[in-house]
Amino acid sequence: MKEASYYTRENGKVRCFLCPHNCLIAVDKRGICRVRKNVGGKLIAETWEQVCSLHFDPIEKKPLYHFYPGQTIFSVGSVGCNLHCKFCQNCEISQVGVDEYPFLHTISTEEIVNKAVSIKENIGIAYTYNEPTVWFEFMAEIAKQAKSQNLKNVMVTNGFINPEPLEDSLEFMDAYSVDLKAFDENFYKKITSSWLQPVLETLKTIKKSGKHFEITNLVITNTNDDPDEFKEMIDWIAEELGKDTVLHISRYHPTYKMSEPSTPETTLNLFFELASKKLDYVYLGNLHSLQGQNTYCPNCKTEVIKRTGYLTEVTGLDKVGNCESCQYKIIKYRI
Template identity: 40%
Template sequence: MSDHPALLASQLEDGKVRCELCAHRCLIRPGQKGLCRVRENRGGELFSLSYGRLIASHVDPIEKKPLYHFKPGSLSFSIASPGCNFRCQWCQNADISQISSTNEPGRPRFVAPERVVEAALASKSQSISYTYTEPTLSVEYNLSVSQMARDAGLKNVYVTNGYMTPEMLELSIPTLDAANVDIKAFDEAVHRRYTGAHLQPVLDSCMALLKAGVWLEVTTLMIPGINDDETQLQGVAEFIATELSLDVPWHVSRYFPQPQFRQIPATPPERIFYAMDVGRKAGLRYVYGGNLLTSTDTDCPNCGERVVRRIGYADAIVNLKESACPKCGFRIAGVW
């Protein structure tokens, strides 16, 4: 399979191309690649270098995305192609995200979209997750897979940094059922310094996804001394509470040092508990600590009844009565 013509590209003078997939909106000269290194200008036409070049595929519990209010206890067939448009120094998947599909020795193999759907069905997954790297960069392939997945009765899930343009959102939303968006910092200077990207487009994507009816959960990986100060934590919590919804779950996760980023020690669990408290004080109904050994269960925010009990990541007992708490009748937000 040759590389695939890219969508969301405008042809300009002198063979230059403007990529309109993500908010970087790279201006790419002939023979050059965009910042993500997986979209290339060939003779005035933009190509996706990652179309179907799967670098990872795995069957995961949906909770691992993390999505806690979307088909709890189900499996999600998870795929990844190379590439990312952020440069987070602590990335836990840098070995597959910070490469292009052409510079990797033994270039990732091509997998036809229908094979992904067949594998998802065979694994008894209820959804396909586009994850591990930055999935939006492979929008052309994702659209092929997601449409087939829909036809086969599967859901589609993006686990993304949210750095999408409105054009990209418009293209993707019709076949998208759920998304987990990472808000990596709530200070423009911090976000820019550590990811190489602006904060506002991420927030705009969250609002657009929610408005379009895509089930949304938000994650913040807490890096001590970078994004875990009170101001930033309150910023994320209040953004969710006021611009999104009190029903949008917020996952605050522990960070652990990576081989390429050892200078900051792991997030102390107490700091996660503090962030969870900040979220609850902002009125958020569903706040979860990630990468902790404590409970991941969901309790009714009205009466405290346990409405989803999780056994590790592998199983969930859903104790809901028509999407509501069986004890007090409070509606628990989610896709059950």
């Protein structure tokens, strides 16, 4: 356990400023994320050095398709989340606190970095599985040490974070995989217990910083699958973040508190077509499909990266990530 950052004291309570919930927490109580607790007037980050999973994963699993394609990344997760998505695929770790999950184990920041450097093919560390915003202090300490070892840092996030910690994270993060769950405040409120605007601000801040980022949109049957709303979201992405923004359209399957049927392939294919009219790099995830897997040069249409499941083959890029056929810049980060 460690004293948290980003809080103030208010008459014996503490106010956490890590995410837009800005929870006011009484003594012996926790915030909405269940992992930040007022202990005797101090805000404690209970997830400090507490992990639920450590795995070497393909970077494509985060998903990041334009950041060191085909490479491995050491992935670390803990417990808790500041959102309560009814479709959460990781609810067993995201909707619990440290004393509600029996498989947590203690590991120091140094040990995590040592594991990450133990495999020479590994490019860095991803903070993922549950929402890393809620274990910000632990993530920041690992990331700073990882950076000093020339490892890359990747944050897989819902984007519901306050501007100050987000700005601080830009100092040590190299890339972000951000969920944009819908383009509708009602959806965010009813289905995730949060709101949309801070997520849009997060995306704009990351874009402005020049750091790499990719967006994932999970399309849920009868919930956020209105084509007009989707088109509005795509227009916003193209205008505010640029047509070169990488978008992963992901298939939903019933889980946790959502029982709507799996997203029909026809919907995903339609959304793929709609997004591809405005954005250069659109992919389909959670789906066996020939469409939306490979990367094609937006300029000359040559296939430059071929993907089969998590098997990634760079087929048409030169050493600096340009299209071999027409020299168009496609990937800024590759080995």
